[in-house]
Amino acid sequence: GENVEQHPSTLSVQEGDSAVIKCTYSDSASNYFPWYKQELGKGPQLIIDIRSNVGEKKDQRIAVTLNKTAKHFSLHITETQPEDSAVYFCAASINSNYQLIWGAGTKLIIKP
Amino acid sequence: SQTIHQWPATLVQPVGSPLSLECTVEGTSNPNLYWYRQAAGRGLQLLFYSVGIGQISSEVPQNLSASRPQDRQFILSSKKLLLSDSGFYLCAWSVVGITEAFFGQGTRLTVV
Numbered sequence: 001g002e003n004v005e006q007h008p009s010t011l012s013v014q015e016g017d018s019a020v021i022k023c024t025y026s027d028s029a030s031n032y033f034p035w036y037k038q039e040l041g042k043g044p045q046l047i048i049d050i051r052s053n054v055g056e057k058k059d060q061r062i063a064v065t066l067n068k069t070a071k072h073f074s075l076h077i078t079e080t081q082p083e084d085s086a087v088y089f090c091a092a093s094i095n096s097n098y099q100l101i102w103g104a105g106t107k108l109i110i111k112p
Numbered sequence: 113s114q115t116i117h118q119w120p121a122t123l124v125q126p127v128g129s130p131l132s133l134e135c136t137v138e139g140t141s142n143p144n145l146y147w148y149r150q151a152a153g154r155g156l157q158l159l160f161y162s163v164g165i166g167q168i169s170s171e172v173p174q175n176l177s178a179s180r181p182q183d184r185q186f187i188l189s190s191k192k193l194l195l196s197d198s199g200f201y202l203c204a205w206s207v208v209g210i211t212e213a214f215f216g217q218g219t220r221l222t223v224v
Contacts, residue, residue, distance in 0.1 A: 034212060043202050043215030089155065100213060104155040
């Protein structure tokens with residue numbers, strides 16, 4: 001079955017710098033890759049996603065890149081702000097399936 | 113618009129007591145429904161999912177059970193709680209055929 005690995009587990013960056021979180025997946029049939037942000041005490045919220053027919057997607061300060069050959073995808077946050085501090089999860093799935101396979105999460109800390 | 117309600121937000125229960133957590137979704141029909149558990153500082157563990165009324169699939173053997181008595185209602189139960197059942201429980205829904213998941217606010221369960 002699918003397996004998703006996420007790195008790093010904790011990432012600390014200076015406010016204004018960029019942050020990059022990386023995930024790898026094992027099942028080449030996976031074609032949907034969302035990223036979720038979870039703030040303390042709340043449920044995760046989708047922030048951006050990408051499908052396998054696209055190599056990159058951007059939404060303001062957030063971007064996701066996908067390398068199907070290498071089976072990895074990354075979340076890029078530019079000009080980080082204190083409110084970006086949270087736990088970020090990547091996931092992967094086959095669109096015909098109803099299950100998301102989750103990475104273990106990355107705790108992002110933005111230092112003032 | 114669609115909304116998901118999960119309650120209670122926090123719960124402290126003694127070992128051996130029963131559990132009932134409820135989740136309801138509004139604004140959509142025939143959603144896929146999910147129960148996840150998240151241990152402190154850890155990733156998301158899928159416990160149960162349901163693709164229709166009365167249809168429950170379990171991902172891991174455990175002390176918990178789930179039921180879907182109505183189309184947009186998903187209940188997580190236990191007859192006798194264990195200390196190891198403590199955690200953050202999240203309900204989620206998705207549209208059939210689309211894996212993007214929408215999460216509730218979660219229930220913090222502490223078994224004492």
